[in-house]
Amino acid sequence: xxxxxxxxxxxINTDLIIPARYLNTTDPQELAKHCMxxxxxTFPVKVGKGDIIVADKNFGCGSSREHAPIAIKASxxxxxxxxxxxxxxxxxxxxxxxxxxxxxxxxxxxxEGDEVEVTAETGIIANITQGKSYTAxxxxxxxxxxxxxxxLMEYVAAKQSNPKGA
Amino acid sequence: MGMTITEKILAKHAGLPSxxxxxxxxxxxxxxxxxDITAPLAIEQFRSSGTKTVCDSxxxxxxADHFAPHKDILSAEQCRFVREFAHEQQxxxxxxxxxxxxxxxxLPEKGIVKPGYVVIGADSHTCTYGALGAFATGVGSTxxxxxxxxxxxxxxxxxxxxxxxNGRLQPxxxxxxxxxxxxxxxxxxxxxxxxxxxxxxVMKYLTMADRxxxxxxxxxxxxxxxxxxxxxxxxxxxxxxxxTPDQIAYYSSDTDALYSDTIEYSVxxxxxxxxxxxxPENTRxxxxxxxxxxxxxxxGSCTNGRLEDLKIAAHVLKGKxxxxxVRLIIIPATPWxxxxxxxxxxxxxxxxxxxxxxxPTCGPCLGGHMGILARGERxxxxxxxxxxxxxxxxxxxxxLANPAVAAASAVLGRIGSPQEIGVEExx
Ligand code: SF4
Numbered sequence: 276x277x278x279x280x281x282x283x284x285x286x287i288n289t290d291l292i293i294p295a296r297y298l299n300t301t302d303p304q305e306l307a308k309h310c311m312x313x314x315x316x317t318f319p320v321k322v323g324k325g326d327i328i329v330a331d332k333n334f335g336c337g338s339s340r341e342h343a344p345i346a347i348k349a350s351x352x353x354x355x356x357x358x359x360x361x362x363x364x365x366x367x368x369x370x371x372x373x374x375x376x377x378x379x380x381x382x383x384x385x386x387e388g389d390e391v392e393v394t395a396e397t398g399i400i401a402n403i404t405q406g407k408s409y410t411a412x413x414x415x416x417x418x419x420x421x422x423x424x425x426x427l428m429e430y431v432a433a434k435q436s437n438p439k440g441a
Numbered sequence: 442m443g444m445t446i447t448e449k450i451l452a453k454h455a456g457l458p459s460x461x462x463x464x465x466x467x468x469x470x471x472x473x474x475x476x477d478i479t480a481p482l483a484i485e486q487f488r489s490s491g492t493k494t495v496c497d498s499x500x501x502x503x504x505a506d507h508f509a510p511h512k513d514i515l516s517a518e519q520c521r522f523v524r525e526f527a528h529e530q531q532x533x534x535x536x537x538x539x540x541x542x543x544x545x546x547x548l549p550e551k552g553i554v555k556p557g558y559v560v561i562g563a564d565s566h567t568c569t570y571g572a573l574g575a576f577a578t579g580v581g582s583t584x585x586x587x588x589x590x591x592x593x594x595x596x597x598x599x600x601x602x603x604x605x606x607n608g609r610l611q612p613x614x615x616x617x618x619x620x621x622x623x624x625x626x627x628x629x630x631x632x633x634x635x636x637x638x639x640x641x642x643v644m645k646y647l648t649m650a651d652r653x654x655x656x657x658x659x660x661x662x663x664x665x666x667x668x669x670x671x672x673x674x675x676x677x678x679x680x681x682x683x684x685t686p687d688q689i690a691y692y693s694s695d696t697d698a699l700y701s702d703t704i705e706y707s708v709x710x711x712x713x714x715x716x717x718x719x720x721p722e723n724t725r726x727x728x729x730x731x732x733x734x735x736x737x738x739x740x741g742s743c744t745n746g747r748l749e750d751l752k753i754a755a756h757v758l759k760g761k762x763x764x765x766x767v768r769l770i771i772i773p774a775t776p777w778x779x780x781x782x783x784x785x786x787x788x789x790x791x792x793x794x795x796x797x798x799x800x801p802t803c804g805p806c807l808g809g810h811m812g813i814l815a816r817g818e819r820x821x822x823x824x825x826x827x828x829x830x831x832x833x834x835x836x837x838x839x840x841l842a843n844p845a846v847a848a849a850s851a852v853l854g855r856i857g858s859p860q861e862i863g864v865e866e867x868x
Contacts, residue, residue: 290828295807299515313830333630339565341581367581431587
């Protein structure tokens with residue numbers, strides 16, 4: 276996963292990620308059109324495929340709307356790196372297959388516009404622009420298992436058909 | 442080693458003798474909740490799993506409260522989608538139209554959530570039910586979908602922080618002020634991933650309405666859940682609402698339970714609080730607010746739309762008129778509350794004060810409808826979030842307060858206290 280970084284401050288809440296006035300649809304492409312617009316009006320236009328959001332503490336706080344990680348994913352973002360995440364958002368991101376990584380060091384260091392490459396399995400974040408790399412907190416094993424199955428519903432389906440094996 | 446109430450409830454539902462913070466568990470759930478915004482996604486996910494019927498038609502609860510009565514064609518379509526699913530699955534608890542109330546006020550009122558339950562809901566304020574002594578937490582739509590299939594979910598057992606309120610409550614200080622004060626003190630991520638357990642000698646003076654307000658806003662401190670050990674007040678409340686109250690499992694915390702932190706507040710020093718834009722942690726005591734003119738006041742929501750809240754508002758508004766510059770919108774949270782308020786004559790007081798009475802709905806709380814703010818407008822509200830654009834235009838402002846302060850502010854045309862309009866405390 277490689278892309279350009281867009282950097283944001285602390286406590287970016289789900290109302291900023293996708294305002295409630297757009298929640299009368301579940302269509303990912305419609306949601307993506309308004310992704311982050313209340314914090315950065317140009318985001319839906321400037322974001323490119325593979326790009327990375329880098330944010331300060333408590334990213335995704337507020338409501339439980341899964342529309343938030345869905346909008347981010349549908350806008351082309353490959354990964355969100357933050358100092359910390361709000362718990363419902365963190366859980367939702369895994370469930371919908373959006374990679375989220377906790378790495379305070381990367382947040383401090385990465386500048387907006389940096390080209391960054393993330394390797395999910397190792398947690399290594401390579402800052403191509405600055406020629407540096409950071410190691411993220413490992414993804415909890417259970418979350419890794421959900422990711423390996425391709426999402427929570429797939430994990431549940433596998434467990435339903437094979438209760439002992441999963 | 443003793444356990445907290447949260448750990449005991451989770452251990453019981455995981456079928457384990459004990460659990461410790463950090464442990465990952467598979468837990469059975471008693472109630473699985475979603476609303477008109479989050480249920481459509483959950484239903485799509487549920488269908489994608491190939492499962493035909495939900496784990497238990499008594500456990501899955503769907504409430505069409507956010508954009509209801511349907512604010513536009515798209516939300517009408519979403520509600521129809523939810524309604525068809527509810528009928529197909531023959532859900533016992535599906536609420537829309539005239540039976541619908543704001544979910545977190547409705548479920549306790551109908552006795553659907555009981556002490557000792559594990560509740561997950563695709564709504565972040567699911568933590569409200571902690572006031573009953575239940576473990577309740579918000580999750581996303583996919584988590585709800587998975588639980589609709591299996592009747593279970595996974596949790597990481599949270600550490601608990603104990604908040605102890607001691608001293609004497611000052612005039613006009615309510616549950617809302619205690620939780621706003623707490624969030625102001627610890628910040629919006631002050632309890633990230635943790636369970637907030639509220640205790641102390643003050644608790645016994647707080648009504649269930651006050652307690653629901655407190656646990657409702659645990660999420661605003663980043664918490665996974667908020668909880669209050671059931672006491673006589675809880676039992677009286679439950680007795681009234683639940684058909685078989687003798688079968689309820691009441692849990693409490695052991696004296697040697699382990700907390701990640703214990704934080705004590707003396708409430709003698711706590712005044713009514715106002716949270717300034719754009720974060721619930723930007724709290725100030727009412728005496729330090731200064732002159733903040735307002736265009737709108739909202740009294741309602743899952744935080745403060747209960748009968749007790751409306752009674753307090755009516756007490757403040759009696760014989761008064763809202764300032765000409767202010768729209769005062771009052772939203773009884775459920776049809777039962779609406780009817781009681783009507784019978785008690787509160788509507789007469791509200792209408793004489795030139796308030797607008799809305800049907801039960803989330804409405805303006807999340808910027809849905811029924812009171813959206815224009816660019817530059819300012820509102821005082823009894824809701825729980827004052828994020829950028831939460832009630833309308835991204836350049837509008839939302840201030841959070843208790844119902845008495847919101848009502849007094851509507852009269853003053855600026856943020857102020859009931860004392861300023863000469864109202865004696867309600868008792
Ligand atoms: S009243 Fe507001 S906070 Fe409560 S459930 Fe509705 S939108 Fe959410």
